[in-house]
Amino acid sequence: MDMGNLTRRNFVIGTAAAAFAMRFQSGLAAPRLSLDTASEAERAEKSNAWLEISTKVFKANIVMLRTYLNEVAADGKKVKICVVMKADAYGHGIAMLLPVIYELNQGYIKAGIEPPLCIGFTGNEEARVIREYEALRSADDRKSMGMPIRLVRLRTATLDEIKEGRRVAADPKKENYDIEELIGNQALAVEVNKLGSEANPIRIHIGLNAGGMSRNGFELTTRSGVVVEEVKKELQGIAGDLKNLKVVGLMTHFPVESRTDDKAGLNLFKTQVKIIDDDPAFSAWKQADRHVANSFATMNVKETHLNMVRVGGALYGDVDDVDYVRTAGGTATAHFERAMTFKSKVASINFYRQGSTVSYGRTRLLTRDSRLANIPVGYSDGYRRDFTNLAYVLIKGHRVPVMGRVTMNTIMVDVTDFIGGADGIVRDSEVVLFGRQGDEEITQDSLEDASDTSGAEFTTVWGQLNPRKLAADSIGTARRK
Numbered sequence: 001m002d003m004g005n006l007t008r009r010n011f012v013i014g015t016a017a018a019a020f021a022m023r024f025q026s027g028l029a030a031p032r033l034s035l036d037t038a039s040e041a042e043r044a045e046k047s048n049a050w051l052e053i054s055t056k057v058f059k060a061n062i063v064m065l066r067t068y069l070n071e072v073a074a075d076g077k078k079v080k081i082c083v084v085m086k087a088d089a090y091g092h093g094i095a096m097l098l099p100v101i102y103e104l105n106q107g108y109i110k111a112g113i114e115p116p117l118c119i120g121f122t123g124n125e126e127a128r129v130i131r132e133y134e135a136l137r138s139a140d141d142r143k144s145m146g147m148p149i150r151l152v153r154l155r156t157a158t159l160d161e162i163k164e165g166r167r168v169a170a171d172p173k174k175e176n177y178d179i180e181e182l183i184g185n186q187a188l189a190v191e192v193n194k195l196g197s198e199a200n201p202i203r204i205h206i207g208l209n210a211g212g213m214s215r216n217g218f219e220l221t222t223r224s225g226v227v228v229e230e231v232k233k234e235l236q237g238i239a240g241d242l243k244n245l246k247v248v249g250l251m252t253h254f255p256v257e258s259r260t261d262d263k264a265g266l267n268l269f270k271t272q273v274k275i276i277d278d279d280p281a282f283s284a285w286k287q288a289d290r291h292v293a294n295s296f297a298t299m300n301v302k303e304t305h306l307n308m309v310r311v312g313g314a315l316y317g318d319v320d321d322v323d324y325v326r327t328a329g330g331t332a333t334a335h336f337e338r339a340m341t342f343k344s345k346v347a348s349i350n351f352y353r354q355g356s357t358v359s360y361g362r363t364r365l366l367t368r369d370s371r372l373a374n375i376p377v378g379y380s381d382g383y384r385r386d387f388t389n390l391a392y393v394l395i396k397g398h399r400v401p402v403m404g405r406v407t408m409n410t411i412m413v414d415v416t417d418f419i420g421g422a423d424g425i426v427r428d429s430e431v432v433l434f435g436r437q438g439d440e441e442i443t444q445d446s447l448e449d450a451s452d453t454s455g456a457e458f459t460t461v462w463g464q465l466n467p468r469k470l471a472a473d474s475i476g477t478a479r480r481k
C-alpha cells in the first residue's frame, strides 16, 4: 500500500467526513476530534506553539515491539498487540497515526503470520473518528487492511456512552462503533446486556481486580487468592444468563511500574483465571484473550505477555522513567524513540541590566547584564507554571534556562551566551520545549522532575491545546508546503 496515498486522501475527504460525522454527532464526549489533519497542520504553521508528530518513529516503535515480542516468546506463539490510543493517542493525534496502524495491518494480514493490531481507546469520540476513517476507505482497502479494526475500550464507560456506541446497532446494515466494552461490575453487565441481542451480542472484556487498581474489576478472590463466592456467582450469572454479551477478553491492569509487583499481580490474575477455566459454567470464555501488560510489564516482565499486550506509552517514546532498553533473546535491543516534539519560536530578544528581576513575583534576579529571549508560550498552552526557573529549552542546539515565572502566554529564557556567530540565537529561531534538537534533548524526566507530574499528562494536554503537524521525517506527504 502507498502510505502517501492513504495519508493524502485524508486531506480531500472533507465533505464525506463531515457527512459521516453528522450521523454520529449527538452525545459525544469533548474534545471533538477530526480527520482533517491538513487544516490542523496549516494552523500549526502559523501558531505560537505547535507539536510535530513523527509517524516514522511511531511505526518504528510498533515494528520493534513486534520484533521484541516474537523474540522473547517462549513457545513461538504470536502475542497480539493492542495499540493504546486513548486520549487522542496520548495527545499525538489519532488521525495522524491511524495510517500507520492500517499500513502495518495490511502487511501483517498479507503475511498471515503476525496477528493484526487492535486499538485500545477510551472515549466514543476516538472510536467515532477511527470508524469515520475506515468508512472513507475503498472496499478493497477495507478488506486488505482488516477493517473494521478491533476497538477495545480500556475503561468502564457510562451507560450513555455505551448506548451511543451501540445506538444504531439495531439495524445491522448501518454502521456503529462496534466497541468491545470493559465490564468489571455486575449491575453494569445487566444493563449492557439489555442493549445487545443474542444474534448481535456486545463483545466484552471482563475486568478482574488482580492487579489491584480497584477501578474496573471484579474481586474474584481475596489478595491471597481465596475465592469470593459471591463474586464468582455474579460472574457465573454473566456467563449463564446474560446471553446478549459475548466475553472476548479477561484482563487486569497494574498500578505500579515494578517487576515484583507486576509478577504478584500476574500470579493472582492466573489464580483467578484458573478458577474461571476450571468451572464448566465459563466454558464459553475459553477463547477469550487474556491480557494484563502495559508498556512497563511488556518490556520488563515477559511472563505478563499472555496472548495480548496493551502498550501505549512506549510506542510514543515514553521511555524516561523506566529502562526500556532490553536485550531481547540475546540479539536485539528494544529502544523506543520519542514521537512528539513541542516547539515554538523566539518572538524577540531584549537586553536587561544586572539587578533587574524577571517576570511575575520577582522570582529571578539577573546577576549579570543579560539578553533574554521572549518565547510566546505559557501555561495556557500547557507549558506548566511549575516549570518556573526549573526547565530548559533548546534553541539552535543550545540548552538555555527558563528565567522567572512561566506566565499565561510567555516565558523568558537566558540566551546571553549564544548571541552572534553562525549558531547564534536570533528572532524567529526555532525553540524546542520538549524533544530533540541536534544532539540535545529536553527529556520527559527533566520536565517530570520540574513538575512532579507524568509525561503522559504533558502530552495529552499539549495535544488538546496546540495544533499538530507531521514531523519532517514522517511517512507520506501529509505535510503542506
Ligand SMILES: Cc1ncc(COP(=O)(O)O)c(C=O)c1O
Pocket: 084, 154, 155, 253, 293, 294, 295, 296, 310, 311, 312, 313, 314
Ligand atoms: C487499561 C490500560 N491498559 C493499558 C494501558 C497502557 O499503559 P502504558 O501507557 O503504560 O503502556 C493503559 C494506560 O493507562 C490502561 O489504562
